[in-house]
Amino acid sequence: MDMTTEQQNLLNVARQTIDNEVAALGLIRERLDERFIAAVEAILACRGRVIFTGMGKSGLIARKITATMTSTGTPTLFLHPAEAMHGDMGIITKEDVVVALSYSGRTDETLVVVEYAHNNGNKIIAMTGCDTSPIASLANIHLDVAVEREDCIIDIVPTSSTTAQLALGDAIASALMQARGFKAENFAHLHPGGYIERRLSLGEISK
DSSP: OOOOHHHHHHHHHHHHHHHHHHHHHHHHHHHOSHHHHHHHHHHHHOSSOEEEEEOHHHHHHHHHHHHHHHTTTOOEEEEOHHHHTTTGGGGOOTTOEEEEEOSSSOOHHHHHHHHHHHHHTOEEEEEESOTTSHHHHHOSEEEEOOOSOOSSTTSOSSSHHHHHHHHHHHHHHHHHHHHHTOOHHHHHHTOTTSHHHHHHHTTSSOO
């Protein structure tokens, strides 16, 4: 079908958005180094739970990573920073690893959780876009998720940065699965009512 100029402009913006996010993921891939290994090893050695925390868009990404890790064999919880400031900080035990997401590395509520974890002696992994930020500085391990620009037309709305956070979280989850020898049958065991369990029962997925 023939498109109007405005319709073509919309497609161009959409394609540029995807191009920008692909470029952001390329940066994250190139940065994978011993800090990534240290983060994975810290989680593998954790004798408690992995506590993810973050506000706003970073908090939503943290929730998704929490769900992925929980379903792939890592005991994980999400702690909302605002709720933590009103009593939920007690969720954190000394055996837990705390993973804080904040692109600026300066989010007030998230910083309060990180300061508490630091004083509590917890191992802290920070995912920020600024390695000199307060949150990064308090962390034992800092994973850099800086991107060249947000892919929205005003270069402000968290878009490329949240894509980078999510991809890095998925990379950690995949590395943990590899280290633990996690298989489809393990996933099915944690999803007794899911589609993958039915596929496994039917022999569509090898054990």
